[in-house]
Amino acid sequence: MTEPEIYDTLTAIFRDVFLRDDLVLTPQFSAKDVDDWDSFKQIEIIVAVQEHYRVKFRTQEMDRLTNVGDLVMLIASKS
Amino acid sequence: MIELYWLPKVEQWRERLRRLGDAGDAAWDEAAALAASRLDVVQTNALDATLRRARVEPPASLPDKPVRLALLGSSTMAHLHPAIRVAGLRRRMRVDIYENDYGQYWQELSDPEAELHRFKPNAVLLALDAYHLAAGIGAASSAAEVETALHDTCERIRACWRLARAAFRCTVIHQLALPLHPPLLGSNEHRLPGSRSAFISRINAELRRMADAEEVAVLALDERMARDGLAAWHDPELWHRAKQEVTPSAAPIYGDLVMRLVAASLGRSYKALVLDLDNTLWGGVVGDDGVEGLVLGQGSPLGEAFAHFQDYARELSRRGVILAVVSKNDERNALEPFERHPEMVLKRGDIASFVANWNNKPANLRAVAEELNIGLDALVFVDDNPFERNLVRRELPMVAVPEISEDPAGFAQTLADAGYFEAVSITDEDRARSGQYQSNRQRDRLKASATDLDSYLRGLEMRLLWRPFDRAGLTRTVQLINKTNQFNLTTRRYTEADVLGVMEDDRAFGLQLRLIDRFGDNGIIAIVIGRLGDDRDLLIDTWLMSCRVLGRQVEPTTLNLVAAAAQKLGARRLVGQYVPTARNGMVRDHYPKLGFGAIDGDPGTTARYALDLAGFVPRDSFVDVRQEGADD
Numbered sequence: 001m002t003e004p005e006i007y008d009t010l011t012a013i014f015r016d017v018f019l020r021d022d023l024v025l026t027p028q029f030s031a032k033d034v035d036d037w038d039s040f041k042q043i044e045i046i047v048a049v050q051e052h053y054r055v056k057f058r059t060q061e062m063d064r065l066t067n068v069g070d071l072v073m074l075i076a077s078k079s
Numbered sequence: 080m081i082e083l084y085w086l087p088k089v090e091q092w093r094e095r096l097r098r099l100g101d102a103g104d105a106a107w108d109e110a111a112a113l114a115a116s117r118l119d120v121v122q123t124n125a126l127d128a129t130l131r132r133a134r135v136e137p138p139a140s141l142p143d144k145p146v147r148l149a150l151l152g153s154s155t156m157a158h159l160h161p162a163i164r165v166a167g168l169r170r171r172m173r174v175d176i177y178e179n180d181y182g183q184y185w186q187e188l189s190d191p192e193a194e195l196h197r198f199k200p201n202a203v204l205l206a207l208d209a210y211h212l213a214a215g216i217g218a219a220s221s222a223a224e225v226e227t228a229l230h231d232t233c234e235r236i237r238a239c240w241r242l243a244r245a246a247f248r249c250t251v252i253h254q255l256a257l258p259l260h261p262p263l264l265g266s267n268e269h270r271l272p273g274s275r276s277a278f279i280s281r282i283n284a285e286l287r288r289m290a291d292a293e294e295v296a297v298l299a300l301d302e303r304m305a306r307d308g309l310a311a312w313h314d315p316e317l318w319h320r321a322k323q324e325v326t327p328s329a330a331p332i333y334g335d336l337v338m339r340l341v342a343a344s345l346g347r348s349y350k351a352l353v354l355d356l357d358n359t360l361w362g363g364v365v366g367d368d369g370v371e372g373l374v375l376g377q378g379s380p381l382g383e384a385f386a387h388f389q390d391y392a393r394e395l396s397r398r399g400v401i402l403a404v405v406s407k408n409d410e411r412n413a414l415e416p417f418e419r420h421p422e423m424v425l426k427r428g429d430i431a432s433f434v435a436n437w438n439n440k441p442a443n444l445r446a447v448a449e450e451l452n453i454g455l456d457a458l459v460f461v462d463d464n465p466f467e468r469n470l471v472r473r474e475l476p477m478v479a480v481p482e483i484s485e486d487p488a489g490f491a492q493t494l495a496d497a498g499y500f501e502a503v504s505i506t507d508e509d510r511a512r513s514g515q516y517q518s519n520r521q522r523d524r525l526k527a528s529a530t531d532l533d534s535y536l537r538g539l540e541m542r543l544l545w546r547p548f549d550r551a552g553l554t555r556t557v558q559l560i561n562k563t564n565q566f567n568l569t570t571r572r573y574t575e576a577d578v579l580g581v582m583e584d585d586r587a588f589g590l591q592l593r594l595i596d597r598f599g600d601n602g603i604i605a606i607v608i609g610r611l612g613d614d615r616d617l618l619i620d621t622w623l624m625s626c627r628v629l630g631r632q633v634e635p636t637t638l639n640l641v642a643a644a645a646q647k648l649g650a651r652r653l654v655g656q657y658v659p660t661a662r663n664g665m666v667r668d669h670y671p672k673l674g675f676g677a678i679d680g681d682p683g684t685t686a687r688y689a690l691d692l693a694g695f696v697p698r699d700s701f702v703d704v705r706q707e708g709a710d711d
Contacts, residue, residue, distance in 0.1 A: 016121045019128055021097070040158055043317060047327045048121045059316050 027069030089116035100133035127161035149200035151184035153211035162334030213275035220273035371550035376422020389424035391491035544707035548589035617650035635698035
């Protein structure tokens with residue numbers, strides 16, 4: 001799948017997780033850009049992504065995530 | 080991931096969710112409808128967050144007081160709150176949740192000044208994870224140390240239950256631990272005293288026993304894990320990262336399991352199973368296909384699947400669930416299979432309310448609720464037709480209507496997974512409603528206790544029910560004729576047309592035999608075809624039997640029936656034949672054992688035997704013989 005497709009999917013997931021239809025994801029988008037992006041939300045996003053793409057992230061991979069761009073790269077590397 | 084697969088998929092999810100905040104008085108009902116859909120964890124959390132933001136409150140008419148649930152755990156449970164609240168919403172129950180500060184369950188229970196006591200829960204769930212429970216032991220522990228740890232741990236938990244009960248006088252639920260520890264030995268893990276894995280198994284077993292005495296309900300996560308696999312319930316990565324014993328993916332099912340127990344303790348489980356008929360209890364449409372054309376029971380995998388589902392329904396009824404029927408049919412047609420289809424597991428007497436007419440199903444479900452004098456919200460309705468399911472959901476949202484696949488093989492498991500009839504105990508009243516369940520296990524136990532074969536056979540209270548060939552049994556007859564290889568004297572294969580030919584021939588008879596004993600119905604187990612030949616010889620064209628009923632005196636009893644049928648045709652003697660095949664050696668001496676004399680041939684090729692009917696004395700047996708369908 002292409003990067004734009006991954007961004008589309010992630011945008012839908014983020015909008016559901018944060019209940020904000022105005023969210024627009026960029027590679028630099030990170031926890032400081034949304035008020036209630038806490039560790040629970042972080043896990044919820046990861047779980048949703050793993051279920052959607054039927055992949056499993058390693059502990060090291062999750063530790064290295066700093067922004068949406070990292071997540072997109074990680075998804076692309078798994079599929 | 081474990082889905083709530085019995086709930087319908089949600090339609091227009093985002094639009095409906097976004098509109099919830101503006102729905103006013105209708106918001107709670109709309110939210111309950113969304114909660115009754117197949118939501119994943121993100122959708123579950125989104126629904127919960129939307130309701131809390133919009134401050135959607137239940138209507139004042141809600142029958143139950145809000146549930147005030149205290150979660151007392153040793154690990155993180157905050158990620159599970161939304162799913163528990165949504166599972167409450169699914170049952171039209173409002174749920175408020177309190178969770179103890181991390182790890183402080185014991186302190187908060189013991190301290191009357193703690194926030195927990197100000198919360199005043201009316202239900203308490205104690206959830207202690209495997210790492211917490213097994214913290215004090217290890218592979219180096221001695222057997223004595225492990226016994227002490229087991230005793231102390233269980234007593235500490237018992238003390239928690241009693242503290243909660245004394246302080247709040249409410250329902251107490253104990254969540255059994257998921258078995259998280261990797262084993263050290265393997266299959267024989269229980270032989271290592273200090274094994275943490277074995278320790279958790281033992282604690283779960285001990286807590287079950289203790290919970291019975293303390294009237295605590297258990298939430299059997301260990302059994303769920305055995306069904307779904309550990310990976311569906313627990314993610315080690317998330318355990319290390321966030322101390323989540325239950326992975327967020329499993330939150331929707333977890334929430335539902337919790338609220339089933341809470342609802343059951345409040346008497347809010349469903350009470351009645353309402354069943355459609357055509358293509359739900361049997362294959363085919365009785366009004367079109369007739370009783371003979373139905374697919375049901377032995378003879379086809381599909382027929383067996385329907386019979387299996389009927390058996391599950393009957394089992395539910397025997398533990399107290401009320402059964403009802405709602406069917407679009409002429410009543411006479413709808414009743415006919417119950418009265419005369421030989422493979423029906425459910426009988427008319429099992430059905431407390433039987434509604435068959437051409438009214439719409441919501442109207443008929445109201446009639447059932449009225450007749451049974453229970454609420455519509457106590458009904459579960461099973462129908463293979465998606466149109467009817469959706470109509471009922473729309474008109475009667477309080478009725479539970481599971482999505483069922485088109486394959487009846489899965490119906491029973493779907494009902495079980497949906498947990499509608501969750502019960503924390505069985506009352507005497509439940510038992511009084513149910514009949515005596517009879518099982519193979521009991522049959523075997525009797526066999527073990529019997530001192531000799533005769534008393535065993537006598538104790539079986541066997542009844543051999545015979546009928547001439549008929550259309551209702553045609554499929555099974557043809558199937559038995561064509562698949563029986565071992566107990567089969569001649570191994571002649573017949574088509575349906577051949578069997579119909581026997582039915583029409585007034586110089587022949589075909590018998591189908593059903594064996595029933597005190598433990599149940601074995602189904603049609605034997606077939607005999609006889610033809611009157613020259614010299615008033617009755618030729619036994621076919622004699623076959625299912626090997627499942629060997630050694631139960633069915634053979635001599637069948638001989639008595641054959642002799643009687645032959646005499647009725649005016650026969651002078653019986654002539655039997657043994658045609659050897661690669662697989663029917665077991666009946667090589669069938670006729671000599673029954674007292675027939677050899678006429679000609681030999682068992683290596685084909686042998687014929689005869690029995691004179693003039694001096695025939697019926698053989699003794701413990702099997703009671705009747706014509707099926709004739710008055711008892």
